[in-house]
Amino acid sequence: MNTWVQALLKPEPVALMVMLVLVVSLVQGLRSGASGSAKRLFFFVWTAALVVISLLLAGRGAAFLSPHLRAYLIERNIVVPQEQLGALSQFWYTFVTSIRDFELLRFGLLFLLCYMLLRFVLGFLEPLGAMLFERYRSGGNGEPRQELFPQAASRTTGAAIGALLGAGRAFVVIAILFVYVSLLPDGPLTDSIRASSFYNKTADELLQPVAGDVLERGPVLTGAVEAEFRRVLQRKYEVIDSAVPDNIAEAAHAVAKDAESDREKARALYDWIGSRIAYDWDKADNYVEQGIWKEQTPADTFGTRKGVCIDVARLYAVMARTVGLEVRVVTGQGADGRGGYGPHAWNEVRLADGGWIPLDATWASTGDWFDPQHFERTHIRESSITAMYGES
Template sequence: MNNNVDILLAVIFVVPLILGYFNKFDSLNAKRGLWGFEKNVILILAGIICLFCVDKGLIINNVMEFLSSFSALKNVSYGYPKVFFLLSFFIVFTAIYYVLKGILYAINSLIMFPFLNGVESFSKTRGNAVKGLIGSLFSIPNAIIYVIIASLVINLGLKYWPSNLPKLDVNKSAIYKIVENGVINPVYESSFISQLPRILNNSLKIKVVELDKNSQNVDSQSINKANPYRIVYYNGVTLDQGIKSNSSINALARSLAQSRSSDREKAQAIYNWIGNNITYDDNKANLVLNGGNVTDSGAIPAFSERKGICFDYACLYVAMCRSDNLKVRLITGKGFNGYEWVGHAWNQVYLADEKVWINVDSTFYKAGNYFDSRKFDRDHKAEEISGEW
């Protein structure tokens, strides 16, 4: 074992075993150690469950709705949305943590603590060597946890390791590779992690160009009809270019509507299809955020590439609704990503048989129900109806 990472991880693993041997087995210390270990586990588990709740729009949304029913907290929800979200998250996290803690305590009282008492009774009839070995044996779970934590720290540290310092050679570390392949990679590559909601970036860039009224180069297909000398670009394209459709989009939209009788069913079928089949494009969002030149925006690029950002989602929804003769709007404003309000685009669709406009946000599809949802106004601030068809 000549690799420095192997040596480090081996020491981290062995030290608890040595301490366990010399401290001998004691049921009281074992109970304290077990309970401390379990509390750390349920702390992490409560956090994962809370993230799952955020992802699926469960529990936390209900808590936020309940809290906002109080006038004092309703003002907080609108004035300080980050604080309100964190408050709701903390309440749910605390409740889950104490429920899990109660379940584990009951299991310990009925099974684990009596078992540890039995182990202590057995060790008392044996010599110090046996007591030490039992102490080392019960230290193994903590030793494994310490190695996993150290490996995670190393994994994260490699991304931010100063370039002027010698790097840790993890590729030659057998122990690190075992942890990486057995724990780190399965967690990072798990379906749960991959389905966690991505933080909405400030991915809507609007640019207004005022033309010279004497200009002869006015494109009537890409101008604001109310002001023929004012062109608005959304992520590099005009609205008319963004909502442009093609035969494939039209055919799909019509096939989705065939078995639906009401406007609500048709509109929701389109919402579900986009939410399930279009992936949020983080690279494109970062390009927009950093002022990069984006020209492949709108319904057709989103449909053909099966990915896009909020404006692309909204344009595709417009194109598909128009194919089914549903009146639809593209709304621009602000969306709350859990941390801050950022530029965002979504839709409203008119249900003629119900005589009502409803809000729809297919970009937020994986974060919960955003089709005519009561919670819509909590994380959306409409600023303008950019287009209506």
């Protein structure tokens, strides 16, 4: 509890937002208790009870519906068209395939939908609450009943219920933020949300019990959520990169034309990209020092002959797919040469015998990083996505 409170008190956007929700709910509870109106306090307690019931039922409902929704989307056999897609189509295919393949995101979205539906339906029970209150007030014989709580106790009760209501509302805020950063991993404020210690702490202590069996099969929630962000971001790249420009396709076929096996094709592309794409130190420095990220497509990387690791990995994946290779972009941590690790991206290619081999074209200028021994000593994978078809 102490670490949870400490995370809440840190001056970061998520903590401030949740603090505001808690304070507003607490003030509402105090005002309802201090008003001296038993009816007002009763309906405040009624609202809080409906929020708690909705949260519990929404968690159960999402856990029940999640596998059924996945099965339905698999049956639909949704395949991203290999043609130039508009922004709306890109978002749609990213959304549908991410909901199909990524369990945490699917659970989070279903949880919010179930919660909103339950709140709407349970809202029709307000007349029942009014009837119960009037029945209580009349004592069943038409004579007013004595107040349930004295004034001081009423304030205390209102504050306690306000805190409970605020916690429920805060949970919904966290769930909304999770779905937002999952579907729009490079949207406004997503970096701040993902870096929030309060967000991570809340995810561990509040989302875990509600998600139940959905998360018991995986790692601790914080690590799973971080991996989910990366996977959705990679899925977005795969949808965007589904259309291969003619000049890139022509170059890929020219590079691999003399290769007789999958391994030779993969090697030829590794040598070509590794010797022609320079590392963009200006882009890397702008991101590290100023937080400015310059998004670029494989066509940009191919045209400028510059890029950072994710750009090189995306270009490799596009060219490899063009010549019939099954390829995936892998994200994780790469050795920095100083005894530490930093964010990195590379590729894996599947050979005809079914085995996957790793390669890192970004590092080609520093040595041979095409399926070397002990690759895992310098590359720590966090997640992977098969280009376009979702195997991880």
